[in-house]
Amino acid sequence: MTSPSTTHSGHRHGALLALAGACLWGTTGTSQALLTGQHSPVAVGGLRTLVAAVLLTGIALAGGARGWVVPLRHGSWRWILPAGLSVACYQMTFFAAVARTGVAVGTLVMLATTPLVAGLLGWRLEGRRPSRLWATATLTSLAGASLLVLGSGSSAPLDVLGLLLAVAAGISFGSYSVAGRRAASEGDEPLVLSSWIFLVAALVLAVPLLRQDLTFVTQPRNLVVLGWLGVAATAGAYLLYQTGMRSIDAATAATLALAEPMVANLLAVLVLGEPFTALMGLGVALVLAGLGLLSRA
Numbered sequence: 001m002t003s004p005s006t007t008h009s010g011h012r013h014g015a016l017l018a019l020a021g022a023c024l025w026g027t028t029g030t031s032q033a034l035l036t037g038q039h040s041p042v043a044v045g046g047l048r049t050l051v052a053a054v055l056l057t058g059i060a061l062a063g064g065a066r067g068w069v070v071p072l073r074h075g076s077w078r079w080i081l082p083a084g085l086s087v088a089c090y091q092m093t094f095f096a097a098v099a100r101t102g103v104a105v106g107t108l109v110m111l112a113t114t115p116l117v118a119g120l121l122g123w124r125l126e127g128r129r130p131s132r133l134w135a136t137a138t139l140t141s142l143a144g145a146s147l148l149v150l151g152s153g154s155s156a157p158l159d160v161l162g163l164l165l166a167v168a169a170g171i172s173f174g175s176y177s178v179a180g181r182r183a184a185s186e187g188d189e190p191l192v193l194s195s196w197i198f199l200v201a202a203l204v205l206a207v208p209l210l211r212q213d214l215t216f217v218t219q220p221r222n223l224v225v226l227g228w229l230g231v232a233a234t235a236g237a238y239l240l241y242q243t244g245m246r247s248i249d250a251a252t253a254a255t256l257a258l259a260e261p262m263v264a265n266l267l268a269v270l271v272l273g274e275p276f277t278a279l280m281g282l283g284v285a286l287v288l289a290g291l292g293l294l295s296r297a
Contacts, residue, residue, distance in 0.1 A: 011247055018244030018256045019291070024237035026263025029107075030271050031233060034225050037216035041095030044229070046209030047217070049091055051230025052238065053202035056195035063191070071188045071196055079183035080193065084200020086176035087238075091205060094169035100162030108149050109163055111258055112142055113170025114177070118254035121178040130251050137293035141258040144286025148265045151279030174254055180242055181250040190243040198238070255294055262287045 032044060060068050071080060098106035115138045119130040183193050216222050245253050262284055268274040 014244040014247030015252065015256060015294070016244070017240045018248060018253045019259055021237040021239075021241035021244065022257045022259040023263045024233050024240070025257070026260045027267060028229065028233045029264045030267040031225050031229050033268075033272060035216065035222050036219060037222065038213065039216040039222075040212050041099050042092065042208055043212035043214060043216075044226070045091035045095045046205040046212065047214075047226055048229040048234045049087070049198060049205050050202050050209070051226065052235035053195070053198035055231060055235045056191065056198055056239065060189075060192050060195040067189070068192055068195070071183070071186070071192060076183050076186045076188050076193065077196075079179045079186070080196045081200060083176050083179035083183055083193075084197045085204060086172045086179060087197060087201040088204035090169050090172035090176065091201070092208065093165045093172060097162050097165035097169055100159040101166060105149065106162065106166045106169075107261055107264075108145055109166035110170040110173065111145055111261065113167050114174045114257060115142075115251060115254040117171050117174025118177045119251040121174065122181070122250040125178060125182065126249070128249050128251070133293060134251060134255065137290045138255045138258070139290075140293060141255060141287050141290030144283045144288075144290060145258055145261045147279050147283030147286065148261050149283075151265075151277040151281075151283055173257070174250075177245070177250040177254045177257075181245045181253065184242060184246045190239060190246065194235075194239045194242045197242075198235070252294060256291065258287060259291060 035044070057068075071077060094106065094110055097110065100106075101109070119134070119138075123129050180193070180197065183197075184190065217226065241253065241257075244256075248256075265274075265280060266284070269276045269280075
């Protein structure tokens with residue numbers, strides 16, 4: 001029998017892994033700002049997904065092809081397919097959203113939608129009703145994320161289609177969190193699951209990617225940035241997140257992703273030289289407070 005202390009330790013370990021993944025996602029905006037030349041958000045999203053798929057699959061196959069096909073034998077594909085489709089939809093809708101609304105507004109709308117979707121889907125599929133403590137932690141972190149956006153001085157004209165795309169991105173990421181959590185509950189290795197999920201996503205994104213101008217990839221600086229985006233901010237981040245979901249529910253994992261805008265804004269200050277305002281400081285404090293509350297859930 002598993003003791004309560006062991007269960008709590010596993011929950012905390014899983015939360016830390018998911019949080020580490022969210023922190024790596026927070027490097028995405030700064031990394032993309034370092035790209036040079038003409039490049040579309042769809043091209044960047046498709047390339048980082050392709051790099052992640054190749055890397056994760058290569059490492060998984062190095063561990064043995066027999067173990068790599070195990071998920072297809074006992075039914076994990078039922079959750080791998082929707083998880084992969086959700087990742088692909090997220091890449092297409094989120095980058096299209098921020099192109100119309102601006103990074104700050106698009107990210108905030110997406111992050112506000114994700115925990116709600118994950119909480120409701122998790123409740124429907126797993127029977128886990130979100131707790132009041134989770135709701136409080138989520139609202140606190142969202143308030144902090146909102147202040148980070150306001151404090152950064154980011155502004156963009158209201159674009160209804162862009163806002164709808166951001167909501168669709170939030171639905172996609174929330175759906176991935178639930179499907180990924182269900183796949184993880186089957187007992188398969190997170191590396192194997194992640195490789196299959198990204199293979200599905202890469203196949204879906206192959207068509208729009210082939211229609212993009214990819215000449216910017218030939219520049220050495222861009223190769224380094226795309227390498228970071230694909231290896232660390234995508235493959236590494238999703239693998240950490242997927243591993244964390246073995247011991248935490250999808251709603252908790254989705255709320256932990258709210259650390260992303262905090263890291264993104266701090267990196268923009270440290271690397272890109274953007275100003276740090278009092279509102280941003282308060283936003284960071286609220287995000288940290290929300291995450292602290294979540295650790296007690």
